[in-house]
Amino acid sequence: MKKIQNIKALPGFAELNPGDQITFNNFKKIIAETYEKYGFIPLDTPTIEREEILFAKTGGDTAQEVYKIKKGDNDLALRFDLTVPLARYVAANYSEINFPFRRYQIEKVFRGERSQKGRFREFYQCDIDIIGDGGLDLKNDAEIPSVIYSVLSKLNIGPFVIKINNRKILTGFIDSFGFSDRATEVLRIVDKKAKITQEEMVNQLAEIGLNQNQIASLYELITLSGSNQAILEKLEALKIENQEFLQGIDELKQVISFIDLFNIPKDYYQIDISISRGLDYYTGTVYETYSVDYPEFGSICSGGRYENLAEFYTSKKLPGVGISIGLTRLFYQMKEAKLINGDAKTSSEVLILPLVQDLTEVVKLANNLRRSNIKTEIYLEDQNMKKKMNYANKIGVQYVLLMGEDEIKSGKLSLKNMRNGEQVSLTEKELVSLLKSLRLKKL
Amino acid sequence: MKKIQNIKALPGFAELNPGDQITFNNFKKIIAETYEKYGFIPLDTPTIEREEILFAKTGGDTAQEVYKIKKGDNDLALRFDLTVPLARYVAANYSEINFPFRRYQIEKVFRGERSQKGRFREFYQCDIDIIGDGGLDLKNDAEIPSVIYSVLSKLNIGPFVIKINNRKILTGFIDSFGFSDRATEVLRIVDKKAKITQEEMVNQLAEIGLNQNQIASLYELITLSGSNQAILEKLEALKIENQEFLQGIDELKQVISFIDLFNIPKDYYQIDISISRGLDYYTGTVYETYSVDYPEFGSICSGGRYENLAEFYTSKKLPGVGISIGLTRLFYQMKEAKLINGDAKTSSEVLILPLVQDLTEVVKLANNLRRSNIKTEIYLEDQNMKKKMNYANKIGVQYVLLMGEDEIKSGKLSLKNMRNGEQVSLTEKELVSLLKSLRLKKL
Numbered sequence: 001m002k003k004i005q006n007i008k009a010l011p012g013f014a015e016l017n018p019g020d021q022i023t024f025n026n027f028k029k030i031i032a033e034t035y036e037k038y039g040f041i042p043l044d045t046p047t048i049e050r051e052e053i054l055f056a057k058t059g060g061d062t063a064q065e066v067y068k069i070k071k072g073d074n075d076l077a078l079r080f081d082l083t084v085p086l087a088r089y090v091a092a093n094y095s096e097i098n099f100p101f102r103r104y105q106i107e108k109v110f111r112g113e114r115s116q117k118g119r120f121r122e123f124y125q126c127d128i129d130i131i132g133d134g135g136l137d138l139k140n141d142a143e144i145p146s147v148i149y150s151v152l153s154k155l156n157i158g159p160f161v162i163k164i165n166n167r168k169i170l171t172g173f174i175d176s177f178g179f180s181d182r183a184t185e186v187l188r189i190v191d192k193k194a195k196i197t198q199e200e201m202v203n204q205l206a207e208i209g210l211n212q213n214q215i216a217s218l219y220e221l222i223t224l225s226g227s228n229q230a231i232l233e234k235l236e237a238l239k240i241e242n243q244e245f246l247q248g249i250d251e252l253k254q255v256i257s258f259i260d261l262f263n264i265p266k267d268y269y270q271i272d273i274s275i276s277r278g279l280d281y282y283t284g285t286v287y288e289t290y291s292v293d294y295p296e297f298g299s300i301c302s303g304g305r306y307e308n309l310a311e312f313y314t315s316k317k318l319p320g321v322g323i324s325i326g327l328t329r330l331f332y333q334m335k336e337a338k339l340i341n342g343d344a345k346t347s348s349e350v351l352i353l354p355l356v357q358d359l360t361e362v363v364k365l366a367n368n369l370r371r372s373n374i375k376t377e378i379y380l381e382d383q384n385m386k387k388k389m390n391y392a393n394k395i396g397v398q399y400v401l402l403m404g405e406d407e408i409k410s411g412k413l414s415l416k417n418m419r420n421g422e423q424v425s426l427t428e429k430e431l432v433s434l435l436k437s438l439r440l441k442k443l
Numbered sequence: 444m445k446k447i448q449n450i451k452a453l454p455g456f457a458e459l460n461p462g463d464q465i466t467f468n469n470f471k472k473i474i475a476e477t478y479e480k481y482g483f484i485p486l487d488t489p490t491i492e493r494e495e496i497l498f499a500k501t502g503g504d505t506a507q508e509v510y511k512i513k514k515g516d517n518d519l520a521l522r523f524d525l526t527v528p529l530a531r532y533v534a535a536n537y538s539e540i541n542f543p544f545r546r547y548q549i550e551k552v553f554r555g556e557r558s559q560k561g562r563f564r565e566f567y568q569c570d571i572d573i574i575g576d577g578g579l580d581l582k583n584d585a586e587i588p589s590v591i592y593s594v595l596s597k598l599n600i601g602p603f604v605i606k607i608n609n610r611k612i613l614t615g616f617i618d619s620f621g622f623s624d625r626a627t628e629v630l631r632i633v634d635k636k637a638k639i640t641q642e643e644m645v646n647q648l649a650e651i652g653l654n655q656n657q658i659a660s661l662y663e664l665i666t667l668s669g670s671n672q673a674i675l676e677k678l679e680a681l682k683i684e685n686q687e688f689l690q691g692i693d694e695l696k697q698v699i700s701f702i703d704l705f706n707i708p709k710d711y712y713q714i715d716i717s718i719s720r721g722l723d724y725y726t727g728t729v730y731e732t733y734s735v736d737y738p739e740f741g742s743i744c745s746g747g748r749y750e751n752l753a754e755f756y757t758s759k760k761l762p763g764v765g766i767s768i769g770l771t772r773l774f775y776q777m778k779e780a781k782l783i784n785g786d787a788k789t790s791s792e793v794l795i796l797p798l799v800q801d802l803t804e805v806v807k808l809a810n811n812l813r814r815s816n817i818k819t820e821i822y823l824e825d826q827n828m829k830k831k832m833n834y835a836n837k838i839g840v841q842y843v844l845l846m847g848e849d850e851i852k853s854g855k856l857s858l859k860n861m862r863n864g865e866q867v868s869l870t871e872k873e874l875v876s877l878l879k880s881l882r883l884k885k886l
Contacts, residue, residue: 039820377482
């Protein structure tokens with residue numbers, strides 16, 4: 001039979017080996033459990049949406065990055081984020097939703113971008129949003145960094161900083177120049193601060209029409225440094241009489257003072273006035289999160305406050321605040337930085353290697369272990385000892401139970417620790433205790 | 444702004460409310476954990492595959508049921524099952540895989556079928572497969588029903604029966620008529636046994652050329668009844684000297700005798716010679732599983748043994764055995780049968796309602812509870828008591844903590860059980876113990 005030659009996963013599409021997948025799934029689990037610890041509830045929307053829904057905001061601008069689907073008369077496409085499906089869901093189910101609606105969603109999204117290193121065409125987003133009906137207290141903006149801190153401190157990425165800003169400070173400042181019509185362009189340039197030189201930024205701002213004084217004062221604004229308290233004082237000292245600007249300072253002040261209650265170590269969050277988020281739907285608080293040791297990862301968790309989630313689908317005013325972790329990308333970056341070793345190629349806590357033909361006692365033992373919630377694998381192939389041990393070595397299981405005539409007769413099990421070669425003889429009860437105590441140590 | 448009118452999820456696409464989603468996710472978790480308890484490791488392949496891969500076997504026959512994707516020069520489509528991606532994965536990563544390869548995959552698949560009740564266009568499949576390199580011991584076929592039993596007995600669907608057969612018995616029997624060229628057609632008709640009358644089956648078998656004697660003996664075969672032992676004896680008593688038929692009996696005998704070791708209650712598995720699985724890639728053991736109280740659900744877990752998983756992608760011979768649970772469909776059937784109530788609309792174990800303006804102590808308590816792994820939600824909106832209690836009622840949380848001046852001053856917390864209205868005063872430590880003990884009760 002003729003074989004198909006091209007059998008790799010499509011370029012730009014993640015496909016982990018099972019060892020890495022175990023770690024990845026563990027990340028997903030940690031994230032979901034942490035989100036739930038803050039009262040977020042799960043949502044799982046269809047992968048496919050109507051184009052009309054997906055392009056409501058952009059009018060089809062992003063169409064070339066979208067995977068379109070041919071099917072009958074409907075114009076369909078794969079979702080490119082989890083925010084649009086959330087907006088549609090909330091609009092469609094408004095009357096049944098309890099507000100504030102705290103939902104999390106951990107699912108794949110799709111972007112048909114040019115394939116390049118560190119960019120994925122299919123990737124997991126791990127989102128939370130809190131949606132209010134008509135209004136949403138600013139305290140929610142302060143709880144979000146606490147969630148970020150809880151999640152990321154469990155993912156073994158080392159120290160990180162949650163950078164916080166309020167976009168009203170930037171947009172108010174731009175407005176004070178009389179440039180509010182070009183605010184989006186200014187913000188897009190400011191957003192590139194980490195990636196371009198000061199000179200490049202100055203040139204780009206000049207190109208869209210800012211004069212030298214304006215550029216200088218904007219640059220001063222976005223590079224304000226010091227403690228959070230110091231930055232807030234410097235902002236006020238600027239004495240800019242723009243309503244939006246002042247409101248931004250006030251909101252940021254409230255958010256920062258409330259964050260302080262949440263027990264996040266001081267090093268882990270700071271005001272950074274240059275954080276603007278390129279996307280234009282944020283209207284207040286914005287967040288980006290950077291690894292201290294690996295700033296090249298870029299922002300590993302971003303988000304912010306928006307005024308109206310679902311304006312294209314409902315006339316209800318639905319303000320919200322949320323964040324997203326691009327987990328697939330983060331995982332690959334961590335893998336490359338050797339923060340993930342992928343040693344574990346199995347979830348099995350113990351592998352039973354039968355050395356007898358009659359497996360009655362072997363299966364009985366496996367039944368008991370599984371009933372005690374021990375992940376137990378039996379090697380069922382009729383192979384020689386060398387092949388059996390070879391399999392045990394390759395899957396990287398820590399404990400192997402050798403079940404021969406002696407063990408079955410005596411009721412004493414032979415447990416081999418594959419990490420150090422040690423072999424001990426113990427009862428079934430002792431075995432269960434040992435494996436469970438190991439599990440507690442790993443927690 | 445003009446609003447988009449059609450904001451419902453696409454027809455045929457499941458979209459659960461968060462309450463049901465909590466239950467659904469719990470099902471997914473139970474299934475994954477049970478699969479892992481038998482040594483299966485996770486795989487997560489791209490949602491999108493090349494058409495060439497997807498249609499390798501069918502040559503495009505199923506194309507109309509597939510969601511095709513327009514993107515550049517590539518002919519892409521959404522996967523319609525998890526078996527084809529597994530075959531591609533194993534072929535592409537053959538040299539790195541440890542065989543027998545026990546993988547599980549719980550993900551969405553897509554079928555553009557005509558929308559009808561109980562049929563989904565996007566749905567979760569929960570698959571396990573054990574793939575051998577060159578060969579795979581028959582004992583694996585016997586362990587599979589033990590996995591099915593473990594999973595389904597945790598899903599609250601009541602009693603069920605795993606029906607087991609070996610397709611060689613049917614194909615050998617058909618071959619003994621000299622009809623092996625029409626075996627697939629015969630099996631498709633046999634497969635409909637539960638859905639059509641005896642007369643219809645007789646007519647359909649006559650149409651494809653079987654004579655009355657052949658039909659009568661085939662019908663006798665597929666309706667053999669009695670204990671597993673009795674059926675095996677009746678099969679042997681037929682004295683049919685067909686190699687394949689005899690091999691089928693021998694395999695079935697071995698599988699059944701080995702299943703007996705796995706501690707599955709006798710009522711939960713039985714030989715049924717009419718089980719053939721319409722799909723033609725099974726070559727040995729086949730399984731279907733039926734609810735005793737809800738036979739109308741159809742088979743809730745099916746699968747079988749196949750000779751060669753990936754013949755279109757590699758010349759390596761890779762036999763395997765596997766099963767699949769169509770979880771989305773099962774969930775909706777259970778929901779309709781009122782086996783799922785969907786009462787829980789939150790995962791939060793406790794909701795804190797602040798009755799003070801300064802939230803310092805409220806947040807401190809929440810921090811502590813979350814550190815003790817208690818799922819804790821704070822109501823952060825500045826609303827009156829009625830609105831706060833209303834929210835608590837609506838989300839269906841069992842426990843509410845009222846945090847007013849008195850509670851903060853005394854350090855004694857007021858915990859209200861929303862199910863029975865009881866209110867108790869207790870310390871933080873007592874609260875943690877109480878909530879954790881409740882959790883143990885639910886296990």
